[in-house]
Amino acid sequence: MKPLILAPAGDLKGAEQALKHGADIIYAGIKGWSLRPNAFEMSREEFRETVRLVKARHKAIYLAMNCFYRSGEIPRALEIIGEAAELGVDGVIVSELGLIREIKQKFPRLKIQLSVQISASNTRELEFYKKLGIDGVVLPRNRVELEPENLKQLSSVGVKLEVFLLGDDSPNYDGHCFLSSFLNQKIIKDNTDRDCCSLGSANRNGYCYLMCKRKMEYLREGASQGEDFYLRRGDLALFNRIEELAASGVAVLKIQGREFPEQLTRRLIQGVRDLVDGLDSQPKTKKSKETLNLLVNLKLRLQANHLRLLAKSHSPFWLKARKFIEPLWDNLEIAAFLYLPFYAGSLRRKK
Amino acid sequence: MSEKTSLHLAISTTRQLQETDPRWFEKIFFGYPFCLELKDNPLSAPESLELALRNFPEKQKIILNTPIRPLENQLPLVSSLLEKARELGLSGVCLNSIGMIEWVKSQFHELEIYLDGFANLYTRYDLELVKELGVKGVVPAPEIDLTERSGLLSQEIEIITPIQGNLPLAFSRYCFFYPQAPQSCPNPCRDAHILSYPQGKIRQMGKALFSEQNLCLLPHISGLQKKGFHSLRIEGWIMTPEQINRSGEVYRRALGCEVTENPPDWPELFPEGFCNGFYFAARGADFIP
Helix, strand or coil: CCCEEEEECCCHHHHHHHHHCCCCEEEECECCCCCCCHHHCECHHHHHHHHHHHHHCCCEEEEEECCCCCHHHHHHHHHHHHHHHHHCCCEEEECCHHHHHHHHHHCCCCEEEECHHHCCCCHHHHHHHHHHCCCEEECCCCCCCCCHHHHHHHHCCCCEEEEECEEECCCCCCCCCCHHHHHHCEEECCCCCCCCEEECCCCCCCCCCCHHHCCEEEEECCCCCCEEECCCCCEEECHHHHHHHHHCCEEEEECCCCCCCHHHHHHHHHHHHHHHHHHHCCCCCHHHHHHHHHHHHHHHHHHHHHHHHHCCCCCHHHHHHHHHHHHHHCCHHHHHHHHHHHHHHHHHHHC | CCCCCEEEEEECCHHHHHCCCHHHCCCEEECCCCCCCCCCCHHHCHHHHHHHHCCCCCHHHEEEECCCCCCHHHHHHHHHHHHHHHHHCCCEEEECCHHHHHHHHHHCCCCEEEECHHHCCCCHHHHHHHHHCCCCEECCCCCCCHHHHHCCCCCCCEECEEEEEEEEEEECCCCCCCCCCHHHCCCHHHCCEEEEECCEEEEEECCEEEEEEEEECHHHHHHHHHHCCCEEEEECCCCCHHHHHHHHHHHHHHHCCCCCCCCCCHHHHCCCCEECCCCCCCCCCCCCC
């Protein structure tokens, strides 16, 4: 069976574009309640509109409720999920295992997708989560977990496997890294209805300072001078493995990037759509080869995009500035040129 | 009558165990879950575990840590480690995933089950779930501050609070220092080193990253006890035996109210400095003495 495409929507316009260019399911978050800075989450009104739009196109929508909340926030989280269920949302993406039982009990119609934050790695874990009530699971963004042999074993459990098609080949496991909050966390009250916002925590609010992508100094004992050192090892781009992923039991191809420029996400979704639609054609058509090339280029542009993420994407200044900068990123040559020094650096590190 | 406070220890290697004075501690969480290639790690094979514990007199104090995020092909190793734990008469096993509890419980019901900080236990809803699964004790997620943590305290499940040592901050499937040939890893992570960001320093051991500064709650011990925290743990993962033993002694005395502030030899023993972790709702690296 052909895998479905799950695409991000940071706002209503993004949702519209995602559906237009081939997404089967979209996911979005309500301000404060998903793992993204507020700028890439929707107000409740905007979310309501988005659900209407999705339903009018006969597609599906998931609500991302993938933070690790505080105990006192769970009743409010359940209220939000309840409102979404009434609107006709198809599923909810969850990290909090204790919350799953509550959702199952109160809103049995909702599908539950286990977030990548849980990093489920073997069949024993999946069997337990299935019993708990999940329908699907987003697998860790690690090459090892995504080997065909491992995928086949995991798919035998009978929960829908979701795989991120691109992103970082995470040095640290999602949901299990406290580097950013250890070094930078600031707890504030923001303009959402959550108790507080943990700026700098990837797990509690999605405000990660991406320490794994930043340069650090590695100083050995006795050495007079340190060396440049990076934790990050490279990017994960699985476009050329779509056929193999589908054959290994992957049911949903997830595209990340609620914070990515819309023109980038649009081309990405369209490209993946072409690849998925071309899965049946043998031998591979010229079109699907061209699509693959396009996506490889896109990968370079997404790497360029990291530059922006590095610049604390949630700072008010940056959020305003990106409006002017984004058109530049639509130009592949400019993006590649700007990224080149960083790319050369990453090649050196790989050596 | 005031409740008795337990002092536990988490350590990684056989050498640490051999040089640790067990009388300071109620339980010793033993084995390095983050990297099986780490030399002297008792979790690398059941034989290593047996060897490590051969002459250790108080086996019932040992809680065996298990490899974190085991892949499908690593499950047989986990199984044989637990089999060995049962055979040796260890008292329990520590997991880092709620998803693994049922499987372990179904096969090794004699072993008490604990959950460590990477099991992502954040709320009392999680706590309810693991309580029903028969878990004996948990280390909640490190990002939870003391106020939130006190809301998790329960009569039926032991809430373990790390009070001293280098905090585990992240782990990976990959080695950052030596990605080439993990089977013959020369353990460059064991050589003294510092990784520094402008915001602070960290240290790597195996495939995990730790705070360079030591968590230290010594001046807050009596306050913690008053608030109901009666299960404390020293995070000795990358500590020297000297640091472990001295911490055990000092904290044991602090529990008896004999020590209320950092002893004079503390800065010399922990030259990397101190932090409060996330306990005071700030960034983890901050230190409020």
